[in-house]
Amino acid sequence: MRVALYCRISRDELGDGLGVERQEQDCRALADRRAWTVSHVFTDNDVSAFSGRVRPAYQRLVSAIEADQVDAVLAWAPERLHRSPRELEDFIELIERAGIVVETIKAGVWDVSSSHGRLVARMLGAVSRAESERTGERVSRAHQQAKARGLWRGPIPYGMQASAMPGSPAINECEAEVVRAVFLRILRGDALTRIASDLNEAGQRPRRGLRWTHTGALRLISSPALGGLIDVEGELIPASFAGVVDAETWLAARAALRRRPRGESRRPREKLTLLGGLITCAEHGHTCVGGGAAHAATYVAAGPGLCNVSITRRAADDFITKLALRRLGQPDAQALFYSADGAPHIERQISELRRRRDDLAALVADGLLTGAAARPRLQDLADRLIKLEAERAPRRVDSAVFTAPSETWATWTQPQRREVLRTLFAKLTLRHVGPRGGPRADPTRLHVEWANS
Ligand SMILES: [Zn+2]
Numbered sequence: 480m481r482v483a484l485y486c487r488i489s490r491d492e493l494g495d496g497l498g499v500e501r502q503e504q505d506c507r508a509l510a511d512r513r514a515w516t517v518s519h520v521f522t523d524n525d526v527s528a529f530s531g532r533v534r535p536a537y538q539r540l541v542s543a544i545e546a547d548q549v550d551a552v553l554a555w556a557p558e559r560l561h562r563s564p565r566e567l568e569d570f571i572e573l574i575e576r577a578g579i580v581v582e583t584i585k586a587g588v589w590d591v592s593s594s595h596g597r598l599v600a601r602m603l604g605a606v607s608r609a610e611s612e613r614t615g616e617r618v619s620r621a622h623q624q625a626k627a628r629g630l631w632r633g634p635i636p637y638g639m640q641a642s643a644m645p646g647s648p649a650i651n652e653c654e655a656e657v658v659r660a661v662f663l664r665i666l667r668g669d670a671l672t673r674i675a676s677d678l679n680e681a682g683q684r685p686r687r688g689l690r691w692t693h694t695g696a697l698r699l700i701s702s703p704a705l706g707g708l709i710d711v712e713g714e715l716i717p718a719s720f721a722g723v724v725d726a727e728t729w730l731a732a733r734a735a736l737r738r739r740p741r742g743e744s745r746r747p748r749e750k751l752t753l754l755g756g757l758i759t760c761a762e763h764g765h766t767c768v769g770g771g772a773a774h775a776a777t778y779v780a781a782g783p784g785l786c787n788v789s790i791t792r793r794a795a796d797d798f799i800t801k802l803a804l805r806r807l808g809q810p811d812a813q814a815l816f817y818s819a820d821g822a823p824h825i826e827r828q829i830s831e832l833r834r835r836r837d838d839l840a841a842l843v844a845d846g847l848l849t850g851a852a853a854r855p856r857l858q859d860l861a862d863r864l865i866k867l868e869a870e871r872a873p874r875r876v877d878s879a880v881f882t883a884p885s886e887t888w889a890t891w892t893q894p895q896r897r898e899v900l901r902t903l904f905a906k907l908t909l910r911h912v913g914p915r916g917g918p919r920a921d922p923t924r925l926h927v928e929w930a931n932s
Pocket of ligand 1: 762786787
């Protein structure tokens, strides 16, 4: 007899030791007792029994049975072989057609030749399926309860480590230093790719893999645990443990990343122009972009139906940079960037919303309010908070720029400069060359509308 072993591991056993090795050992021992030859071993690593994912090894087992390469199948228990009544029916039909023997350690020989045997197989299948579903429900209910109490569930992010208290990760000081620096740079407007490459140059390594990447850097800050927050079905509530940064910083960094124009942070720095997309035609309202192959040295509203108004890039950059630096050197410039001075009503609204969010979270934690009842209100609060924080967060800049504008400006990346220009200027428009003509470079054709003035 040629016998195929089939082993499968699922999520609920990851902890309790019924690994595939054990399943295989037990099956081999049974094969020895029956004096069968093990011709194939098929193993699936299936993290969730009810995920409905394809099982490649199971597919190969079915092919081997259909190709008449095996006479018997051995598994540890019936629920290893199938995960749903439908899979079971298909399997019963298959083994009946192929006329092979199926035996499991836990439930003995499957006799599918009789209607009684088929009934037993179906009942065993139903029982194991119910068990599997119950485990899933129990696990997710326990998770939700723990999270509502401010406990962390899920992978512990870079910057933190497990502590003696389950669900309350502690700060890993070495990694936390890296994390804090990354948050700071994101708030300053640095691109993720740039941050990742600087980490690599500094010899920092991620937990897995050799190098930091754009995605890795994004993941590095995306866990709410880092901000001392727990995500309970989409709402953020204060965690029972301290984060690596405070909640405000975490939320502001998330808002800053969301606010970035799509693609800007991913494009290579040197290709991003200072004013591309920020200038519009004074007459037609078309957006002028820079850097295209055909118009490398200009900003132009080019394209089907556009007016082709253009200006030399160098001239426009110099002109606008001078204006921006002069404005940054003025004594009241700082107020434009720190809304704590500029817009106290936003700060007041933010702290009021936070207080209400904390109150709700406390009611849920004390069991006085169900998560379902609190959810719409928490969601509404979270939406308003994110909106307000996005209004406030972009205005953070390196304060050195107010004392030494041109020196600081020179050290900035293009996205940082553009962020500042967006704050300083409400609008930059470009006039077409007049009837008397004039040099295309003439920067006085640019009209500036200052913000907050
Ligand atoms: Zn135009």
